[in-house]
Amino acid sequence: QQPVQSPQAVILREGEDAVINCSSSKALYSVHWYRQKHGEAPVFLMILLKGGEQKGHEKISASFNEKKQQSSLYLTASQLSYSGTYFCGTEPGGSQGNLIFGKGTKLSVKP
Amino acid sequence: SQTIHQWPATLVQPVGSPLSLECTVEGTSNPNLYWYRQAAGRGLQLLFYSVGIGQISSEVPQNLSASRPQDRQFILSSKKLLLSDSGFYLCAWSWEGEQFFGPGTRLTVL
Numbered sequence: 627q628q629p630v631q632s633p634q635a636v637i638l639r640e641g642e643d644a645v646i647n648c649s650s651s652k653a654l655y656s657v658h659w660y661r662q663k664h665g666e667a668p669v670f671l672m673i674l675l676k677g678g679e680q681k682g683h684e685k686i687s688a689s690f691n692e693k694k695q696q697s698s699l700y701l702t703a704s705q706l707s708y709s710g711t712y713f714c715g716t717e718p719g720g721s722q723g724n725l726i727f728g729k730g731t732k733l734s735v736k737p
Numbered sequence: 738s739q740t741i742h743q744w745p746a747t748l749v750q751p752v753g754s755p756l757s758l759e760c761t762v763e764g765t766s767n768p769n770l771y772w773y774r775q776a777a778g779r780g781l782q783l784l785f786y787s788v789g790i791g792q793i794s795s796e797v798p799q800n801l802s803a804s805r806p807q808d809r810q811f812i813l814s815s816k817k818l819l820l821s822d823s824g825f826y827l828c829a830w831s832w833e834g835e836q837f838f839g840p841g842t843r844l845t846v847l
């Protein structure tokens with residue numbers, strides 16, 4: 627039931643792009659993306675509702691393929707501040723808004 | 738604006754001792770509240786959620802319990818801590834699907 631994130635870790639140089647994937651075995655109502663810096667609480671990035679929408683937040687965007695039960699987070703022209711662990715949280719239909727989080731993808735951006 | 742508080746920030750407790758972690762939310766009423774645990778290098782595990790005063794749902798059977806004595810107060814407790822209870826405990830509230838996390842409590846059980 628826990629969504630699967632890939633890759634587990636990625637190392638980038640400043641300015642490079644990255645894609646983080648999140649897939650679920652269950653039908654989803656929504657997918658949420660969070661970023662967590664070491665020792666800090668997760669911070670909300672964006673939420674995608676079923677309908678195949680795509681959203682953007684500065685140079686970070688995401689897509690949600692409802693049929694494939696997958697979401698991808700796109701980071702373009704990465705900055706040092708993008709470093710952290712990215713979690714997807716999936717909301718199965720009928721879950722009363724409760725999220726199931728993946729194990730996270732650790733992103734390291736080097737100068 | 739809404740804010741969420743957790744205390745203490747860090748805690749070191751011996752095995753078998755009791756636990757009480759507190760979470761309070763300001764600036765909103767009747768929020769959905771959540772307790773998560775994050776083990777070192779792991780994802781977020783939902784422990785409890787509450788949709789109202791006195792209404793607690795448990796996601797994982799264990800030696801922890803939760804209570805919601807007031808609308809904006811959520812308490813996580815244990816009568817006897819285990820080594821495996823160590824981790825980063827996060828309280829969160831949600832509004833229109835978005836979850837806002839508190840600063841967390843880092844618990845070490847020795």
